[in-house]
Amino acid sequence: MVLNCRKCGKEISEEANYCSYCGRSIKAVPWKTGFPLAGGILAISAACASMFVGVVGIGNFALLLTSDYTPSYPRHALLLIGIFGLAGFAFGLAGGILSLQRRHFAWATFGTSLIMISSLVDFVASTPYSALNLWIGQFFGIPKLILSTLSLTLIAISKADFT
Numbered sequence: 834m835v836l837n838c839r840k841c842g843k844e845i846s847e848e849a850n851y852c853s854y855c856g857r858s859i860k861a862v863p864w865k866t867g868f869p870l871a872g873g874i875l876a877i878s879a880a881c882a883s884m885f886v887g888v889v890g891i892g893n894f895a896l897l898l899t900s901d902y903t904p905s906y907p908r909h910a911l912l913l914i915g916i917f918g919l920a921g922f923a924f925g926l927a928g929g930i931l932s933l934q935r936r937h938f939a940w941a942t943f944g945t946s947l948i949m950i951s952s953l954v955d956f957v958a959s960t961p962y963s964a965l966n967l968w969i970g971q972f973f974g975i976p977k978l979i980l981s982t983l984s985l986t987l988i989a990i991s992k993a994d995f996t
């Protein structure tokens with residue numbers, strides 16, 4: 834019976850205590866500090882909020898491109914919110930999943946940081962203009978920022994749990 838090393842992916846014997854390729858312990862590693870599980874779940878929640886913002890932002894931008902209506906704000910504000918929303922979703926989801934697996938600490942923190950950055954972009958791009966289309970940036974920027982800040986904090990203090 835063989836299994837794959839969780840760190841390097843090579844096939845190793847189930848009876849082995851350590852991976853003969855990279856030296857990682859095969860037996861279940863007990864949790865040391867704390868909260869990568871909670872941090873990962875929060876990161877995934879924040880990523881889902883970010884996806885919603887991204888889809889609505891890009892969708893509204895595309896609608897404005899194909900209509901004669903000229904809004905009172907720059908259309909690019911919507912594009913910016915959309916792109917950063919989707920980037921926050923992709924990297925935040927990856928970061929959340931990595932955090933649940935306690936792997937790649939740097940990518941896990943980068944992913945959650947990117948959701949925080951995209952929340953700030955939401956505010957900066959939407960706040961100067963009062964327009965119904967931009968409510969997504971103002972309204973969803975807040976839960977995104979709270980969830981991603983909590984998540985990043987929990988992941989950052991759990992560094993010892995990552996392999």
Ligand SMILES: [Zn+2]
Pocket residue numbers: 838839840841842843852853854855856857
């Ligand atoms: Zn290995």
